[in-house]
Amino acid sequence: MKDGLLPPSHxxxxxxxxxFLDLADAGPAPAQKxxxxxxxxxxxxxxxxxxxxxxxxxxxxxxAHSGEVAEPGDxxxxxxxGIPLIVTRGQDNNVHAMHNICAHRGxxxxxxxxxxxxxxSCPFHGWSxxxxxxxxxVSDASAFSSTPCTREGLTPVHCxxxxxxxxxxxxxxxxxxxxxxxxxxxLDNLLTSLKLESMVLHAATIIDVNANxxxxxxxxxxxxxxxxxxxxxVASYLAANMSRPLRFGEHLGNAIPKEGLLKDLADExxxxxxxxxxxxxxxxxxxxxxxxxxxGHLEVFSLRPNPKHPGQTLVRLWLAVPAxxxxxxxxxxxxxxxxxxxxxxxxxxxxxxxxxxxxxxxEELLIGANEELLIEHMASVxxxxxxxxx
Numbered sequence: 001m002k003d004g005l006l007p008p009s010h011x012x013x014x015x016x017x018x019x020f021l022d023l024a025d026a027g028p029a030p031a032q033k034x035x036x037x038x039x040x041x042x043x044x045x046x047x048x049x050x051x052x053x054x055x056x057x058x059x060x061x062x063x064a065h066s067g068e069v070a071e072p073g074d075x076x077x078x079x080x081x082g083i084p085l086i087v088t089r090g091q092d093n094n095v096h097a098m099h100n101i102c103a104h105r106g107x108x109x110x111x112x113x114x115x116x117x118x119x120x121s122c123p124f125h126g127w128s129x130x131x132x133x134x135x136x137x138v139s140d141a142s143a144f145s146s147t148p149c150t151r152e153g154l155t156p157v158h159c160x161x162x163x164x165x166x167x168x169x170x171x172x173x174x175x176x177x178x179x180x181x182x183x184x185x186x187l188d189n190l191l192t193s194l195k196l197e198s199m200v201l202h203a204a205t206i207i208d209v210n211a212n213x214x215x216x217x218x219x220x221x222x223x224x225x226x227x228x229x230x231x232x233x234v235a236s237y238l239a240a241n242m243s244r245p246l247r248f249g250e251h252l253g254n255a256i257p258k259e260g261l262l263k264d265l266a267d268e269x270x271x272x273x274x275x276x277x278x279x280x281x282x283x284x285x286x287x288x289x290x291x292x293x294x295x296g297h298l299e300v301f302s303l304r305p306n307p308k309h310p311g312q313t314l315v316r317l318w319l320a321v322p323a324x325x326x327x328x329x330x331x332x333x334x335x336x337x338x339x340x341x342x343x344x345x346x347x348x349x350x351x352x353x354x355x356x357x358x359x360x361x362x363e364e365l366l367i368g369a370n371e372e373l374l375i376e377h378m379a380s381v382x383x384x385x386x387x388x389x390x
Contacts, residue, residue: 013275016244017265020257020275023242031369038365040357042378043212049310052381055287055388057081058174060160060167060182062289062302065318067201069095069166073116073131078316080170082307085157086110086120087166090131097159097168098133103151120154129153163196164320165300187248187283191291194276196320199298202332204318205340211350213288213303213313214381219346220282220290221252221373229349233342238280245373246283250380252373253283258295286380297321297332299339311354317343 042048057080064076069089076087077100084100086109102109107124110117119136120129126139133154138144158169158176167179180188209216219225223243227235236259243254257265261278281293290301298320306312319336326332356362367374 014270014273016255016279017270017273017275019244020242020262021265023244024257024262028242028370033369033372035366035368036375038367038375038378040362040365042381043215043354043357044310046310048385049212049305051385051388052287053081053305053307054171055384056305057083057171058169058388059287059384060169060177060179060289061304062165062285062291062300063087063097063159063168064166065201065204065300065320066095066161066164066166066197067320068114068204071116073118074114075110075117075120075131076114077110077112078168079304079314080168081305083170084108085168085170086154087159087168088120088131095159095161095166096132096156097166098154098156099172101154102127103135103153103155104138109154132156163191164199165196183251183285184249187251194293194298195322196298198323199320200323200326202319202321202326203336204316207315207317207343207347209313209315209347209351210311211313211347211354212310213305214378215350215353216301216303216313216315216347217284217288217290217377218371218374219350220284220292221254221377222371223254223256224368224370225349229345230342233338233345246281247376248283250286250384251283252377252380253281254373256280256282261295284377286377287384297335301343311358315347 061080063078063080063085064087068074068076069087072089072091072093074089078085078087085097086100087095087097089095100109102122102124104122104125104127107122109120109122109129111123120131128136130136133156135149135151135153138149141149155172157172158174160167160179162179169176183191223238226238238256238258243256246253246255256279258278258280261275264278265273278295280295283291285291288303292299300318300320302316304314304316306314319332319339321332
């Protein structure tokens with residue numbers, strides 16, 4: 001398992017369990033590299049931010065859980081890379097995404113966050129659209145123009161449903177990227193084997209964070225902070241500085257054992273191990289989506305940078321749970337409350353860093369060898385921007 005987890009068959013679980021026990025016995029390895037500087041302008045430069053948003057708009061972004069548009073006619077509205085979108089499930093049961101901008105005078109077609117409609121209708125002048133965005137009718141058409149309207153409808157964007165998530169590519173002119181290809185075989189197989197597609201939505205919320213989106217991914221890429229920042233929450237459940245780095249091409253993450261798992265591995269026979277049932281696996285997808293497998297349930301963080309300010313990010317968080325246990329409402333309510341408590345600790349720390357950077361007296365941060373994935377993630381963002389012409 002050199003570059004990433006194999007599909008989680010029982011065999012690869014056993015290999016990961018072996019690695020966890022080795023880590024527990026040996027303890028954190030001493031650094032093999034020196035700490036490295038990271039320029040702070042990557043978090044505050046408006047020019048850089050504009051280029052990042054343009055690049056982000058060409059890649060898949062987690063827009064919603066499939067359960068949010070479960071039935072034909074259901075819709076949600078989102079904003080990705082500053083572009084307003086509406087996601088629907090059509091009468092054909094397929095998902096569609098399009099600019100939430102009327103083809104007539106540019107008004108917002110649907111102002112609600114979510115709902116269900118047979119057709120989409122602009123509140124400004126009453127132009128209507130089918131659920132796939134095709135123009136249905138021009139109101140008072142005979143008075144509007146002496147010739148038939150040639151507008152086709154709302155501008156469509158690439159949309160794909162995979163792993164129980166609806167992914168959108170906000171730039172309508174971008175070449176479509178299949179989600180499976182974007183994830184890569186190893187990561188796509190992992191998510192398939194974890195049966196994310198069969199999970200059901202339990203809760204979702206929006207968190208407004210005064211920090212650059214890249215600062216928000218950092219907490220998922222290192223455990224150095226756990227026993228300090230999370231000392232009163234989850235630090236006691238996860239071993240500090242003990243993780244198995246994961247690299248799936250440009251997507252990065254960790255496999256982190258819970259303390260209870262280490263005890264089970266030591267006490268049980270190897271063939272009885274169920275490693276994934278006691279492992280936390282956060283993966284930062286480039287760019288701007290974090291999926292966090294937490295020993296049986298899934299958290300998805302969709303990071304949506306404010307197009308007008310590099311130091312502001314809207315985070316849409318949802319919790320998906322196994323369908324067979326979805327009726328355990330009290331358990332999942334407690335779980336979601338715990339997730340919010342922990343992530344708000346991370347986000348508060350990120351806000352402090354952002355505020356201190358914006359003062360302008362700190363030009364560099366120091367990134368340790370045990371935070372190496374932060375440097376790798378930043379390099380991937382740099383490459384994405386460069387490839388996009390930034």
